[in-house]
Amino acid sequence: MFKELGRLLIRFFTQLGxxxxxxxxxxxxxxxxxxxxxxxxxxxxxxxxxxxxxxxxTSLFTGMVLAxxxxxxxxxxxxxxLYIGTLVGFSLVRELGPVLTAFVVAGRAGAAVTAxxxxxxxxxxxxxxxxxxxxxxxxLVIPRLIAFMIAIPVLTLCAxxxxxxxxxxxxxxxLGVASNVYISDITTFIGVDDLMHGFIKSCFFxxxxxxxxxxxxxxxxxxxxxxxxxxxxxxVSSMVLILVLDYFLTAILNxxxx
Amino acid sequence: MIExxxxxxxxxxxxxxxxxxxxxxxGKTLAVIGGSGTGKSTLIKCIIRLLEPDxxxxxxxxxxxxxxxxxxxxxxxxxxxxxxxxxxxxxxSLSVGENVVFGLKYLTDTPKSEYAKIAKEKLALVGLKDIExxxxxxxxxxxxxxxSLARVLATEPKVILYDEPTSGLDxxxxxIINELIIDLKNKLxxxxxxxxxxxxxxxxxxxxxxxxxxxxVQLCAPTxxxxxxxxxxxxxxVEGLSKGPIQMQIRN
Numbered sequence: 001m002f003k004e005l006g007r008l009l010i011r012f013f014t015q016l017g018x019x020x021x022x023x024x025x026x027x028x029x030x031x032x033x034x035x036x037x038x039x040x041x042x043x044x045x046x047x048x049x050x051x052x053x054x055x056x057x058t059s060l061f062t063g064m065v066l067a068x069x070x071x072x073x074x075x076x077x078x079x080x081x082l083y084i085g086t087l088v089g090f091s092l093v094r095e096l097g098p099v100l101t102a103f104v105v106a107g108r109a110g111a112a113v114t115a116x117x118x119x120x121x122x123x124x125x126x127x128x129x130x131x132x133x134x135x136x137x138x139x140l141v142i143p144r145l146i147a148f149m150i151a152i153p154v155l156t157l158c159a160x161x162x163x164x165x166x167x168x169x170x171x172x173x174x175l176g177v178a179s180n181v182y183i184s185d186i187t188t189f190i191g192v193d194d195l196m197h198g199f200i201k202s203c204f205f206x207x208x209x210x211x212x213x214x215x216x217x218x219x220x221x222x223x224x225x226x227x228x229x230x231x232x233x234x235x236v237s238s239m240v241l242i243l244v245l246d247y248f249l250t251a252i253l254n255x256x257x258x
Numbered sequence: 259m260i261e262x263x264x265x266x267x268x269x270x271x272x273x274x275x276x277x278x279x280x281x282x283x284x285g286k287t288l289a290v291i292g293g294s295g296t297g298k299s300t301l302i303k304c305i306i307r308l309l310e311p312d313x314x315x316x317x318x319x320x321x322x323x324x325x326x327x328x329x330x331x332x333x334x335x336x337x338x339x340x341x342x343x344x345x346x347x348x349x350x351s352l353s354v355g356e357n358v359v360f361g362l363k364y365l366t367d368t369p370k371s372e373y374a375k376i377a378k379e380k381l382a383l384v385g386l387k388d389i390e391x392x393x394x395x396x397x398x399x400x401x402x403x404x405x406s407l408a409r410v411l412a413t414e415p416k417v418i419l420y421d422e423p424t425s426g427l428d429x430x431x432x433x434i435i436n437e438l439i440i441d442l443k444n445k446l447x448x449x450x451x452x453x454x455x456x457x458x459x460x461x462x463x464x465x466x467x468x469x470x471x472x473x474x475v476q477l478c479a480p481t482x483x484x485x486x487x488x489x490x491x492x493x494x495x496v497e498g499l500s501k502g503p504i505q506m507q508i509r510n
Contacts (some may be wrong), residue, residue, distance in 0.1 A: 032330070119350075127308050128347040131340070132362035132413070133333045 006074055019215045022137065026145060029138040040123035043147035047109040051155055055104045059159035062096055063088055063166030071175040081175045085185025088167030093190055093198045097160040099246055102205035105152055106238035110213040113144055115233035117217025118227040126218070136218065149200050152206035160198065197258045201249050205242055212238045259284040259449050260305065260417065266510070267300050267312035274300045277314065282417075283467075287443055287450040289460035289481075291495060292470035293504065298421035298453040299344075304418040304452070306339050307332055320418075329434060337365045340410035340418040340448075343371070344425060346402035348394035353389030354381070354405050361413040367425060380408040400431035407438065411446075418442070420452040424459045432459060439463045455495055461485060469495060 066088045117140055120126050126136050140201035164186060169179040216234035220226045260282040267275040274297040282288045290298050303309040305316055307323065312345050315322050319336070326332055348357045358380055361371040368376065377390055384404040394402060403423065410418055423439065424432035436459050442448055443463075460467060461481060468478035469492050476491045477484065487493065494502030 028329075116351075123345060124343045124347040126339070126350055127303075128309055128343060128349070130332075131306055131336055132361035132409075133336055134331055135333075 003014040006025065006134045015215075015219075017125035017209055018219060022141065022215055022218065023211060025135070025137040026142055028150065029135060029142060033138055035077060035088060036139055039139065039143035040146050043143050043194075044150045046150040046157060047113075047147050051101075051108045051151070052158065052223055053109055055101045055155045055159045056162040057098060057230075058094065058100050060073045060166040062100060063092060063163030063168075064170045066091055066096075066163075067167035067170040068174065071171065071177070075175075078203050081171070081177055082174065083185055084111050084167065084171045084177055085164075085182040086189040088171075089186040089190045090194065092160050092163040092167075093194050095198075095246075095250075096199040097163060098156050099242060101152060101156045101202065102209060103156065103158045103239060105206075106209050106213070106242065107235055108152075109148075110209050110238055111235050113213045114209075114217040114220075114231045115227055118220030118230045121200060121218060121220045124135045139208075141218070142212055142216045144227055145207070146212035148206040149203060152209070153202045158200060165214070186252075193258050197253050200258070201246065202254060204245060204249055208241055208245060209238050213240065260310065260451075261317040262301075262305070262314070263313055264314040264316070265301070265304060265316065266296070267304055267309060268312050275304070275311075275314075278470070280468055280475060280476055280478060282449055282451060283450055285345055285443065285447045286465040287439070287452060288468060289454055289464035290400070290450045290464045290468050290470060290478055291457070291460055293453060293495070294455075296470045297473050298470055299421055302341070302421060302451055302453060306336060306341055306419060308341075326338050337413065338387055338416045340413065340415035342403070342406055342410055342423055344416065344419045344421045346406035348397075348402055348406055348409070349411045353390060354394065354397070357394065357405060358390075358408045358412050360409060365413045376412055379409075380412045381405070383411060383433065384476045394457070400434070403427065403431075403435060404438070406433075411442070414446075415447045415448065416449070420450060420454075422453055422455065424454065424456045432456065435459075436462050457498075462487075 067084050070084050070087045074081045074084070076115050078184055097233050115135075117126075120136075166222070168179065171182045172179050213234045216230045216237070220230040222229075260280075262278055262280040263492070265275050265278040266273070266508050268348065275353060278297075278301060280290075290301065292298050306327065312325050314324070316324050318335070323335055326335060349352075349360065352360065355374070355377040358377040362368045362373060362376065362489070374390075379386065381389065384407050386401065386404055389397070389401070389405075393487075394405070397405065420439065423435050427435065439450065440454065440463055442452060448476045452460070452463060464481050467481050467484040469476045469489075477487055477489050479487065482491070485496070487496075490503050493499075493506050
């Protein structure tokens with residue numbers, strides 16, 4: 001049992017070391033060479049467009065469910081559906097918007113990034129990049145990392161609006177809340193600090209998804225089966241890390257008053 | 259031009275190269291033969307520094323290149339080399355034309371306006387025409403290899419490393435690739451190291467041949483001499499015999 005635990009620890013720290021070394025190389029190439037601008041733009045569009053519909057739909061229905069649950073509960077306790085807009089808005093802006101969007105992007109675009117880089121690795125295209133005078137970190141990783149960091153916060157913003165709109169539809173049509181009441185519940189109680197809270201979280205999630213998915217792709221071994229394994233590992237690791245990171249970020253941001 | 263001295267490479271407990279010594283002269287072609295897993299591809303990957311050797315020296319024009327660590331110095335070194343991958347390793351996301359000129363951006367100062375002309379020129383050199391707009395997935399195996407060769411030629415390297423250039427190709431396409439390799443040597447004067455299992459191809463294209471066995475060079479000799487060698491390992495491999503020292507070693 002100790003042997004197994006030791007093996008797991010060694011594997012964990014090896015992977016952590018390799019991923020850190022990749023991040024270090026990213027910083028090195030960012031300062032040493034010009035950014036692959038067209039690649040970065042192409043990837044940002046791809047990641048954003050690929051995930052936009054799923055992210056907004058997920059958030060729309062989450063907002064609807066939140067409003068329905070909150071409304072029913074409020075009606076049972078207080079006899080009328082009060083503060084639905086505030087509840088839906090708070091939950092989405094501070095928590096569900098960033099987390100659900102990060103989940104969707106990790107499952108959709110993150111998996112695609114790992115599969116693409118992994119396939120390039122097993123078909124020697126990564127070696128070909130080296131022989132043609134460029135580094136895969138510079139050509140593949142940096143543009144994708146930046147793309148995630150642009151696309152995820154923007155998608156989170158779209159998801160927040162979509163979720164609040166979902167809550168609005170249910171509140172007005174099913175719960176009988178006046179539309180101006182729902183909107184004023186949101187605008188009165190949700191401030192810039194709440195938006196910042198969600199924005200900071202989404203930036204951290206984006207960086208983490210980018211690092212995990214690119215790292216898993218670059219370290220793919222063992223042909224088509226290896227690509228499948230790496231892709232699954234990238235998505236599962238990203239999702240677990242999103243939740244872990246979410247807890248610590250919430251604790252830190254709350255402690256500094258955000 | 260290239261001198262390999264006592265080169266060693268291990269993968270964990272496996273000793274792949276156990277002290278390889280070879281010399282490649284300018285404008286000549288060396289064919290390296292040997293069974294699967296004897297370290298032929300490892301050897302050329304060490305030369306272009308895709309793999310880091312564990313011991314020994316690789317002298318390129320008298321300079322030991324095994325100690326180069328910086329990414330920028332490595333990129334500079336790779337300007338002198340071209341590498342033809344076994345499966346071509348063309349970038350799926352780019353068109354054929356973009357693949358051919360890919361290295362120009364990073365390895366040379368060629369202006370962008372020249373790229374289209376160079377792509378056309380290099381593709382013509384390998385016998386391909388009007389395919390710049392195609393995607394690698396639309397090409398046959400032989401065409402992929404030739405496009406990959408055009409990509410190598412675009413940066414005008416001094417040394418070309420071929421990793422099994424004729425594997426998986428039909429005899430006619432293999433012969434076309436062989437003739438291309440000979441043509442490139444004669445026209446451009448490039449030095450080449452060719453890793454191959456294809457004995458016919460090795461005899462045809464090389465000036466010198468070497469056989470790797472158990473991580474060491476069994477024999478390195480001019481091709482006519484190599485052909486006639488009575489070395490039992492070489493003889494067995496060249497004649498493709500199932501019985502001999504190589505098979506016996508495997509059975510033990």
